[in-house]
Amino acid sequence: MTHATRRALLLAAAALPAAPRLATAQAWPQRPIRWIVNFPPGGAADILSRTLGEYFGNRLGQPIVIENRPGAGGMLGADIVAKARGDVHTVMISSAASHGIGPVLYANVPYDPLADFTHIHSVGTFPSVLIVGPNVAAANVAELIALARARPGEITYGSGGNGTMNHLIGQLLARAAGINFIHVPYRGSAPAMTDVMGGQIPALMESVPTAMGNIRGGRMRPLATSEAERSPALPEVPTFAELGFPGVTSTNWFGFSAPAGIPPEIAARWENEIAAALASPQVRERFAGIGVRPGTLGAAAYTALIREELTRWREVIRAGNIRAD
Numbered sequence: 001m002t003h004a005t006r007r008a009l010l011l012a013a014a015a016l017p018a019a020p021r022l023a024t025a026q027a028w029p030q031r032p033i034r035w036i037v038n039f040p041p042g043g044a045a046d047i048l049s050r051t052l053g054e055y056f057g058n059r060l061g062q063p064i065v066i067e068n069r070p071g072a073g074g075m076l077g078a079d080i081v082a083k084a085r086g087d088v089h090t091v092m093i094s095s096a097a098s099h100g101i102g103p104v105l106y107a108n109v110p111y112d113p114l115a116d117f118t119h120i121h122s123v124g125t126f127p128s129v130l131i132v133g134p135n136v137a138a139a140n141v142a143e144l145i146a147l148a149r150a151r152p153g154e155i156t157y158g159s160g161g162n163g164t165m166n167h168l169i170g171q172l173l174a175r176a177a178g179i180n181f182i183h184v185p186y187r188g189s190a191p192a193m194t195d196v197m198g199g200q201i202p203a204l205m206e207s208v209p210t211a212m213g214n215i216r217g218g219r220m221r222p223l224a225t226s227e228a229e230r231s232p233a234l235p236e237v238p239t240f241a242e243l244g245f246p247g248v249t250s251t252n253w254f255g256f257s258a259p260a261g262i263p264p265e266i267a268a269r270w271e272n273e274i275a276a277a278l279a280s281p282q283v284r285e286r287f288a289g290i291g292v293r294p295g296t297l298g299a300a301a302y303t304a305l306i307r308e309e310l311t312r313w314r315e316v317i318r319a320g321n322i323r324a325d
Contacts, residue, residue: 028088028266032063036092038077040070040188043160044207045093048123048254051286055277070188073163073324074098075109082111086261091270093123094257095165100309102163105317105324113310118258118267119303121274122295124287125253126208127227128169129234130157131220133196136203141223141243144203148179156182157203158192162324165252166205168313169226171322176245196220207252208233209290226250233291253309255295255302271299 035053039045046068053064069077078098084090099113111117130141138144148155159166162185174181184201186192189210196204197219204211204220208231214220215234222237228249230239240248256274258267277283278294287294297305316322 028269029060029062031089032065033060034087034090035064035066036077036081036090037066037068038070038074038092038095038098039068039160040190041068042190042210043188044126044209044252045074045095045254047209047290048292049093051283052123052256052274052277055280055283056273059273059277070161072106073102073161073167075102075106075111075163078102078113079110081257081259082116084259085116087259088262088266091256091258093254094119094306095254096252096309096313097161097164099255099257099306100253101165101168101313101317104310104314105163105168105322113306114303116260118260118262118299119306120256120258120267120270120299121278122253122255122297122302122305123274123278124292124295125251126233126290126292127225127231127239128166128205128250128252129208129211129215129225129231129237130170130173130203130205130223130240131196131211131215132203132223133199133201133220134218135199136221138202138223139221141240144223145177145179147202148177148181152180153182155179155203156184156201157205158184158186158195158201159205160189160192160210161185161187165250166207168316168322169248169250170205171320172248172250172316173240173245175320176240176247193220209292212290226252231291253295253305255297255306267299 037046037049049066053066057064069080074097081092103109103113132138138147157170192204195201215222222234224240225231225237
């Protein structure tokens with residue numbers, strides 16, 4: 001046997017173990033994709049999921065089944081995905097609530113936000129916005145703070161639930177302004193917005209994508225946004241930092257995650273598919289219309305972001321003595 005022949009046989013043998021994995025990736029998906037949305041319909045996670053679901057429904061050759069499983073600040077739905085270890089047909093939109101805040105705010109979280117998931121790609125970022133109802137006598141943040149000081153214990157703000165980014169941003173504002181800004185948690189954004197518009201609560205901290213329709217319709221008034229720079233979707237609205245509250249600065253982030261234990265080639269396929277979706281005109285146009293910047297972080301960078309956010313919010317919660325209501 002010549003040296004060239006031996007080399008050819010060795011190379012062929014080395015390639016054999018990869019063949020089953022390649023076949024698995026090529027055969028996937030073999031049934032509908034179960035897409036868990038861990039918040040109620042109408043919120044940011046739901047909007048992003050349905051936008052991407054429409055794109056993938058045509059591309060993957062299998063239906064995308066959106067399943068809303070809200071509860072516990074997004075942790076109930078996240079736990080469903082965590083317990084689906086190795087299931088290549090189950091995915092979710094992960095977020096700051098379920099993977100950055102909740103795991104360090106609550107004492108008994110049923111999953112590990114890093115070890116129990118395969119984090120694949122960031123999906124989008126956007127600010128929160130402080131909004132008030134049409135009959136609230138506050139034209140800006142300073143006037144709302146003055147109302148809270150004049151009527152201690154009466155001025156409340158709603159959010160889509162305990163442990164969400166919007167809950168914590170409101171608490172950061174309360175501490176920075178030295179006011180008793182009482183949090184009212186709702187089971188999702190839709191009922192919270194209904195109560196603001198109806199006058200049951202004066203204010204709401206909400207994500208820009210979720211609030212945009214009602215803001216544009218004049219049913220709610222925006223007072224400030226939470227990022228360091230103004231939102232392109234609301235360029236006339238100042239940031240909290242501009243108004244003298246630099247500590248009230250935070251970005252909502254959402255990403256795409258699957259259960260831990262899925263084959264690396266499936267994770268890589270998803271990573272490529274998500275990147276292609278976020279670059280597509282169809283998705284980018286939809287995101288721009290609701291004030292979402294498409295995500296740019298691949299698997300390694302998105303996983304690193306989650307690790308950093310867990311550390312950040314643990315320190316914020318401890319320093320501010322913030323508790324779940």
